[in-house]
Every structure is written in C-alpha cells, then in structure tokens.
Amino acid sequence: MKKKLVSLISACAILIFACNYQGQKENNTLNKLPVILDTDANNELDDQHGLAYLFFNSSTFNIKAITVNATRNGGNIDGHYAEAERVMKLCKVVDKIPLLKGANGSFTEIESDLTNAKFDGFEAVDFIIAEAQKHTNEKLIIIAVGKLTNIALALKKEPAIAKNIRLVWLGANYPEPGEYNLANDIPSMNYILKTNIDFEMVTVRYGTPSGTDAVRITKDEVLKNMPGVGPKITTPIVGRHGGEFYNFGDYSVNLFEHIQYHGDPPSRALFDMAAVAIVKNPKWAESSLLPCPIMIDEKWVEQPGNSRKITIWGNFDKEGIVNDFYQIMKNSNLP
Secondary structure, eight states: OHHHHHHHHHHHHHHHHHHHHHHHHHHHHHTSEEEEEEEOTTSSSHHHHHHHHHHHTTTTEEEEEEEEOOOSSSOSHHHHHHHHHHHHHHTTOTTTSOEEEOOSSOHHHHGGGTTSTTOTTHHHHHHHHHHHHHOSSSOEEEEEOSOSHHHHHHHHHOGGGGGGEEEEEEOOBTTBOOOHHHHTOHHHHHHHHTSOOEEEEEOOOTTSTTSGGGOEEOHHHHHHHOTTOSOOOSSOEEOTTSOEESSHHHHHHHHHHTSOOBTTTTBEEOHHHHHHHHHHOGGGSEEEEEEOOEEETTEEEOOTTOSOEEEEEESOOHHHHHHHHHHHHHHTTOO
C-alpha cells in the first residue's frame, strides 16, 4: 500500500512538473512577437544580416517562417532560396523554421493564375494565408525586405487576412520616388495600399540621414566585430562567392569582401537588419501617421482626404541599432 502511495505521489509530481513546464513554454512563446520574414536573400548583403539578427533574437521573435521572393539581382527564386538556406544553416535553424519559395514573377503576371494550385509562389503565399488565419487576436507581423509580391498575392487570394496582419516593409524613399524594392513591383504595393492591412513603411532614402541608408557599417568595423561570431556548425556551407564557412561571422566578412562601397568613409547600409531592429525596439526610430498615398507613373500622389492611414518610419538611431546588432552577434557564441 505504501509503495502504491509513493508511486501515485511520484506520478502526480511528474504530471504537475510536465504541466508547469508546458505552461511556461506556452507563456514564453506567447510573449514573443510572431513573425514571418519575406526576403530577396541573394540580392546583396543586408538580407543575410537581417536574417541572422532575427534568428539570434529568438527571445524576442517567434519566427513562423522565412519566405523568399526574387528581385532582379541575385538570380531566380532558387538563388534567393539557396542564400537564405545558407544563413539558416550557419545559424542552426534550418531544421527548426520553414523556408518557403515565393514569387519569381510580379504581381500583375501572377494574379490571374491564383486559381491554379501551383501558381508562381504558391508555397510562400499559401503559408502566409494559413498562418495569418490563425492570428485572430494578436496580429501576425510580416517583415518584408524585398518586393511586396508575396504579400499582395496572399491578400488577393484571401482578402480577409488583411485584418490579421501587421506589415512592416523595408522599401521606398518616400516622399521621393524610386528605391529598389519598390521599383521591382510597384503594382503589388499599390494593391496592398488599397486594402485595410496595417501598413508600415520603413524608409530607405538613399544618401540622406533620415532613412535606413544611414544605418551603415564599414569594412573595418566588420573585420573588428564579426570574425568567428555565431555558433559553429560541423559541416561547412559553401558561400555564394565560394569558400567554406563554419559560422555566420566569417561568412559576413566574406560578403563584405565582395561588395562595392559608397560614401566617406566607404561603407554599406544594413537596411534590412534595421527593419528587424525597429520591430524589436520601436524607440530606435521615429514614426508618424499620414493619409495613405498612392504611386502613379512612378511618382507619389498624396491623398490628404484619405481616411486610411499608414505609418512611416524614419530618423533611425544608427548607434543603438548597430551596437545591438554587434552585441547580439557576440552573444550568439554563448551556449
């Protein structure tokens, strides 16, 4: 009888521990920001750093998936997928987070094909829809750091998901025209702006201090801060410029060795990483609301009477963002 009582008490203790552990695990997940990152990963080098920064901020973000799209640099969708996969392997998340191919083409090229099961970009688009449908209380955050094709197609196929999404887009030089991500698919942006999705524009603004173009680092900074950082993998990845790499920091150095520099001192902007950073800490930039504009003939047209408002992000805290980036990279070495 005594043995049975001890066994029963032990079983109850194990059950209580398991329930508490599961509850703690669920609470930890609930406290994180649910995110999909949509990227043209093989474009230059800011995407890779944005991905690594996201992965190493696992205490802040509950990463649902990485989706890729193809912009005109970096080859077709396979090239962008391969580069995202390299970074995921280096950050030891490739088997933990879904990586999904999105659109090769543009919104207008694909939208009439959405009734077909395997339209261009269906894997990413269908995942975005399915994940957004789960978020009826807390909004799903989509950080888009390339063209907006995947998100526009998801909204076209299932308009009801708009209310479930907070879209943070790294793109546009607003109020000036131009910018790479925007120019790759203007109709996708215009389509999204006509929906009721929560839309936030993280400005680029080449050559000005008010956009993410100001969040720049030099090659010397990279050589000082990045070699060897990140967990070490057992089987190296082959980089897009060749060579074998066992950690993200060494791959970062290689990427910076194969890029053109601008400005004085010569440097490169980490646009996409800055977009992830201001989702983590909104104090690292200034935001403002304005009536939603539209783009016609590649020029912004203001709509002051528009009741729909969007958020514009500018004046980024370069020091705060870059210092946190380096700190997160160094901490990623810790077990």
